[in-house]
Amino acid sequence: QVRLKESGPRLVQPSQTLSVTCTVSGFSVTSYHVSWVRQPPGKGLEWVGAIWKGGSTDYNSALKSRLSISRDTSKNQVFLKMNSLQTDDTGTYYCAKHRGSRYYFDYWGQGVMVTVSS
Amino acid sequence: DIQMTQSPASLSASLGETVTIECRASEDIYNGLAWYQQKPGKSPQLLIYNANSLHTGVPSRFSGSGSGTQYSLKINSLQSEDVASYFCQQYYDYPWTFGGGTKLELK
Numbered sequence: 001q002v003r004l005k006e007s008g009p010r011l012v013q014p015s016q017t018l019s020v021t022c023t024v025s026g027f028s029v030t031s032y033h034v035s036w037v038r039q040p041p042g043k044g045l046e047w048v049g050a051i052w053k054g055g056s057t058d059y060n061s062a063l064k065s066r067l068s069i070s071r072d073t074s075k076n077q078v079f080l081k082m083n084s085l086q087t088d089d090t091g092t093y094y095c096a097k098h099r100g101s102r103y104y105f106d107y108w109g110q111g112v113m114v115t116v117s118s
Numbered sequence: 119d120i121q122m123t124q125s126p127a128s129l130s131a132s133l134g135e136t137v138t139i140e141c142r143a144s145e146d147i148y149n150g151l152a153w154y155q156q157k158p159g160k161s162p163q164l165l166i167y168n169a170n171s172l173h174t175g176v177p178s179r180f181s182g183s184g185s186g187t188q189y190s191l192k193i194n195s196l197q198s199e200d201v202a203s204y205f206c207q208q209y210y211d212y213p214w215t216f217g218g219g220t221k222l223e224l225k
Contacts, residue, residue, distance in 0.1 A: 045154075045162065045205055045216040060213040061119075094161055103209035104152035106173065108161035 002026035004034075004095050004109035011115050012085050020112055022078040022095030029053070029071050033098035034078045035105060036069065040091040050098075051078055085116045120144050120208050124217030130225045137193045139220045141206035146186050150210030153182055153191045156219075157202045165204075166191065198224065 008020035022034065029051070036048040049059035051069045059067045068081040078095060092113045096105035121144040131137045141151065149169040154162035164173045166182035169189055179194040193200055201224055206217040 044218045045207070047207075047214040047216070058212065062213070099164070099167065102167065103150070103214055104164065104167050104207060105154075105162075106164050108163070111161055 002097060002107045004097060004107060006093060006095055006109045006112040008112050008114065010113060011117065013118050014086060014116055016085055017081060017083040018085055018089070018114060020080045020093050022080070022109060024076050024078070024097070027097065029076055029078055030073050033101070035096050035098065036080050037094045037096055038091045039094070040088070048080070087116050090114060090116045119213055120147060120211055120215055122206055122208055122215050122217040124206055124220050126220060127218065128221045128223070130223045131196050132225045133196055133198065135196045137196055137222065139191045139204050141189045141217050143187045143208055147208045147210035149185060150208055151184070151189050152207045152209065154205045154207065155202045156205065162205060
């Protein structure tokens with residue numbers, strides 16, 4: 001059974017760094033691409049970045065300078081780090097599995113709601 | 119970036135009714151389009167990919183169509199469990215972008 005589960009802090013102070021972990025089961029991160037997608041409260045979805053099954057990454061150019069996505073294949077985990085957080089980074093952060101080698105998502109985690117506030 | 123414009127932003131319909139949601143891309147996306155359903159407090163779920171292919175397990179009352187810059191999601195015979203927000207996503211070009219969403223409610 002495919003599952004993804006995000007974990008991380010619920011509250012982050014402005015200018016600090018967000019670190020979120022996506023722990024997957026039912027598939028290997030070396031066999032499928034994984035993306036991060038975020039959603040501000042009551043708003044739409046924004047693709048943040050992806051880590052390909054081979055280990056390389058791609059980032060949304062709007063966020064690239066603040067982003068790092070990595071993984072631990074031995075633990076089947078994917079990590080998101082975003083620095084210099086501002087209040088408009090508040091939202092739910094999801095990790096999502098790509099369907100095959102496609103660029104859309106067939107399984108999503110439950111998401112972690114992150115509030116950026118002092 | 120390719121802009122995805124969804125309409126309407128909200129929609130109220132009756133049980134059994136047919137509903138259509140539109141998504142317009144700022145340039146041709148060559149059928150590189152997916153539709154997702156997101157119920158309140160839940161994560162998005164894939165409905166349609168490649169503009170018109172139904173994802174496994176999705177009821178056949180959902181269908182997708184379109185080409186070029188104009189795409190639509192149709193829900194036939196609306197059920198109470200279809201109350202949700204719906205988002206389109208283009209994956210033709212980076213960065214992959216989503217529409218603003220359509221919130222579907224029961225009348």
